[in-house]
Amino acid sequence: MAVFMDLLIFGALLMIAFNMKALGERMNHANKEQLDERAYERLKAEIKEELKSEREH
DSSP: OHHHHHHHHHHHHHHHHHHHHHHHHHHHHHHHHHHHHHHHHHHHHHHHHHHHHHHHO
16 A cells, blocks of 8 residues: 555645646747747837938948
8 A cells, every 4th residue: 555655645746747847848849939029020120220320321
């Protein structure tokens, strides 16, 4: 009976570990998307600034 309980606890810990790993990967992917979006916005702003300076000259 104790062995069964140990296996049950071990299985639960494994499930928690895999869920944490999957959550970490998902959050990492979301962070990359946010960084890409920020870089895109920054690039757009730089292009607008360049166009303004071109028009002024």
